[in-house]
Amino acid sequence: MRSSPSHRLPSATLAAALAITFVCGSGSAAAQPAEQATAPSFDIRVPAQPLAAALNELSRQTGAQVLAAGDAVTGIDAPAVSGRLTLQQALDRLLAGSGLMAVRNGPLQVTIRRASGDAAGASLPTVTVEAGTASGADGTTEGTGSYTTRSTATSTRMDLSLRETPQSVTVIGRQQIEDQNLVTLDNVLRQTPGIVADRLDERVTFSSRGFALGTMIDGVPTLAFNTVAGEASMLSTAIYDRVEVIRGSAGLLNGVGSPGGVVNLVRKRPTSQFSGHLTAGAGSWNRYKAEADVGGPLNAAGTLRGRLVASRTAGDSFVDGKKTAEDVAYGILEADLSATTTLALGFEHQKTATDGANFGQSPLFYSDGTRSRLPRSFNSSAPWSYWNMYADKIFANLDQQLGGGWRLKLDASYLKSKRKRASGDLNTYYPVDGATGDATIDIRDNPANSRNTSFDAHLRGPFEAFGRTHEAVLGLSYSDYSYAIDTNLAAPTAFDTRPLNFYTLQSFPAVTVFPYKSYTLSGQVSEKAVYASTRLRLADPLSVIVGARATWYKDASLNRNQVAATLTQNPGAHESGVITPYAGIVYDLSREFSVYGSYTDIFIPNTVRDSGNNLLSPQRGKNYEIGLKGEHLGGKLNTGFAVFRTRESNVAVEDTSAGLLPDGSVPYRAVAGARSRGFELTASGELATGWQMLAGYTYHAKRDNDGALLNPTYPTRLLRVSTSYRLPGEWNRLTVGGSVSYQSGIYYDEYAGLGRASQGGLTLLGLMARYEFTPQLSASLNIENLGDKRYYSGLGGYNGYTYGPPRNVWLKLSYKL
Structure with missing residues (x-):
């Protein structure tokens, strides 16, 4: 404002x-x-x-x-x-x-x-202040109809507009989630400017500017998605008001500060008036969805409020023999204990069950060096394979107003995750004979479980100094994460690999009993931190944000090899009082434009292991960003231009020259140094009455000290555009729109030297339309991959590829209560 x-x-x-x-x-x-x-x-x-x-x-x-x-x-x-x-x-x-x-x-x-x-x-x-009402005072986007937000606290814990925040921030709000049918976090991040989503199998990795993204929930860091017992890409968006994405180092609040940034998932809250909706939908490949979302006051005074969300999504896919069912339940109670105290208690449950699930990818080359050219429907795993994920979470937060504009907020949560998985998977690191079909299948049972406890407390408010009003935040956080991954086999060997004719993979006999325990990886990660930041208004047009985080980090794990009867303590990470400084400056050029700059240190304990199964040493580095931001039409439209540079040492990259680790994961090696640089242009919000848009163009290149491009399977150029337009006048019941997603070419050199697989520049188009029959009843249509492009949604993760979905359609009806 x-x-x-x-x-x-x-x-x-x-x-x-x-x-x-x-x-x-x-x-x-x-x-x-x-x-x-x-x-x-x-x-x-x-x-x-x-x-x-x-x-x-x-x-x-x-x-x-x-x-x-x-x-x-x-x-x-x-x-x-x-x-x-x-x-x-x-x-x-x-x-x-x-x-x-x-x-x-x-x-x-x-x-x-x-x-x-x-x-x-x-x-x-x-004196009036022109301010868009693109969101509530706390950044809430639900019900605003906007593709932007008025405030976000993800970067600094202070409620700042996008223009006042000296970093690149994008908010995917509830309106865009509904318009573009973004039902999972994977869907959301594939339409977010500057974000690369690379699919391995059922798992997806997310990165920005060449580096991985961290995760927060309601602004609280979580370690819950570090292993396959908690897969972030599968998260349903049904329970979230918005997804906030910081691009660039976020070390002040999010753990140890990945230079890629952080994804903050913000939950829906109870409403002060009764409201809700019922939704039913159907789509390609026999998919269907039913969802109910209701909330409002539970007593006459309105001091007790609640909300309940329940949804089920199920159906087949374009991959042979693969089908998925997802069940979500979310409930929250919010009570005003006094005029200044609000307490909230809630729970989350999600189960995602996939039959015919993949672990690994499809082969790029046959053993004679020719390309495989398999159909998009090819399933690289046996039809009896399954991958079931379970997550149950309870949480509580207390918001206490202390007077003078100061507030104390406490957040606590406990998450228990579990995975059940058994499969027969085509091994893409072994030769595949295109003429005879001779290949190798891996058979295993891979259950996993994890627990994550998180706590955050912070105090924030204004203070007077030098004749001006400033803001300050002081907080502490704690997160403890434990996990265990088992490998059980059907044969008394270190690996259960068998000969296979991959042309008959879909008829390979089912394996249902895995009596031999082969390998267990278990570990614990704990992180404690204190942080502080302040926003100093040095002059009318000038504000400076400075802060720091002190982190105590410990990572310990061990390998139990039942076949060899050995127990190995892996080298761990133990860091005490590591300081991560943060500095940002914003200068108002006019009522609409500001220039800014920011600097953050990088400290990231590696969680990946080398070919000797040893944990890599922590990554360190520095992140710089300068830019120009605009706030137009009273805050309804936000624009930005940023130039960024990151320098880092001890960077983890996949080691394609080594074999798989005992648990079947890919080893990594440390690169002595790396630098990432680039720029981006973004715009979000209302361009004209009824016309909403989120758009961004990003260029980045991540190279080692010798100038060689790192991660060539990630595109260096990205264009993301999502838009909707509600027609005026007599046609105002109809809203139309769509999306455009472009990425530059990528390539991967096959593990055994059989050749290079590449994909040129790719443009995907989507369309949407919604018609409101009555104020309560509406119907919407979404078409994905309108041009039916055949493309890789993941390349090289397991020495193979994963195809993205072909053209598909989704139709849904929604009734507002």
Whole structure:
């Protein structure tokens, strides 16, 4: 939010102040009956939400000009309003019981003011702050209709606009998730600017600027997705309000600070008014989905609120013999223990079960060096293979207002994850004879389990110094993660590998008993940290953010080889009080544009092992970023340009010259030094009334000290565009849009030297349309890979490839309660 140049407000006032501007006028509470009789009516569909967001949605649907002071609308929730209504009727319903009224100032302007004053003479404060209502004060995106957000705290723990944050941040909000049918985290990140999603099998790795991404939930770091007992890509988006992505080092809050950045999953919260929806859908390959989401007050005073989400998705896939079922349940209770204290308790459950599941990839080459050219439907695993994931989580958070704008927040969670997996998989590290079909199959049972306990406490608020108001955060966090992965075999050997004619893989006899324990990898990771940051307003146009994190980290694991009857303690990582500094500066060039710069140290204990099964030493480095950000149309549209550079030592890259580790994973080797540099352009939000867009173009190249390109299976250029447009006038029941995803060419040199597999530049198109039959009932259609491109969604992870899905369609009906 930005004040006018002639009168700038302190941060506390900025957070409350608001001026919402619509485009065409209508009557006021004092309008004459004759005027109301001739006023135009509109098909109004405004869900229950904060009043500021409701007024913004009304502007999109009707077009009127309304001014409101932030101190008048802050903290007020509006009920759902729908039907064929005049603007005045809609305003009366939105303002009912709020103590506010609409007053006409002119033919094209309405003022929202307190009803206690004199309507004729009352006016707004002389200073107003133009601010988009793209989200709630806490960044909530649900119900806003926007592809951007007004604030995010993922980078610094302070609620800052995207323009005020000296890093590259993208927020995928609820509206975009619904419009583009982004049902898993994998779907979301494949449409996020600057993010590479590389599919191994049922697992997907996510990276930015050539480096892996960390994970947070509600702003709290989690280690829960470090092993296959907790696969992040499978997470359903049904329970999340938004996904916030920081590109670039996020070491201040997220663990030890991967230079790639962090993904923050923000849960849905209970609403102050009853609301919800029922959704049913069907798609290609016999897929279907049913979802229910309801929430609201549970007592008359509204001090106890709840929300429940339940969904089931199931069906086949384009891969022979593969089918997946996903069940999700989420519940949360939120209680106002006092006027200043709010306590929330919740649970999550997700089960994802896949039959015909893959471990590994399809072969790129036959043993004579010719390309395999297998159909997209080829399944590299036997049909009796399965991969079932279970996750159960309980969490609690306490929000305590301390006065003077200071708040204390406590977050705690416990997650238990489990994997059940057994399979027969084509081994792509062994020769495959294209003429005879001679190949090798790996047979194994691979159960895994993990537990993660996380806790975070932080204090934040304003303070006065040097005649100005500043902000500060002080916090501590703790995370403890334990895991175990077993390898059980059907034969008393170190590996159960058998000859196979891969042309008959789908009829390979099922193996159901695995009596021989071969190998167990177990370990524990603990991380403790204290962190602090402050935002200093050194001058009207200048703010500086400085902070640091001190981390205590320990990683210990052991290998139990039952065949050789040995127990090996792996070399572990143990670091004490490692300081990760953070610094950022933002300078306002005008009311719309700011320049910024940021710097962060990098410290990352490696979790991968070398060919000798030893843990690699920690990575260290530095991350720099400078850029220009814009905030337009009162915050409804955000733009950005960034140039970044990362230097790192002891970087882990796959060691294709070594065999697999005893647990079947790929070994890594350390590169003495690496640097990544590039730039990006982004835009998110409303380009014009009814037209939402998220777009980004990124270039990056990660090279070693000799200039050789690292990770050539990752594209160096990415373009991501997602958009939707609600048609005006008589066609306003229809919304159309789609997505464009481009990536530059990639390549992989086969493990045995059989050749290089490459893929040129790739462009994928998607389409969407939604039609609202009534204010409650709508139907939507999504088409993925419109051009039916044949492409790799993963290359080289297991010396093979994974195909992306061909053209497919999804149709769903949604009913708002």
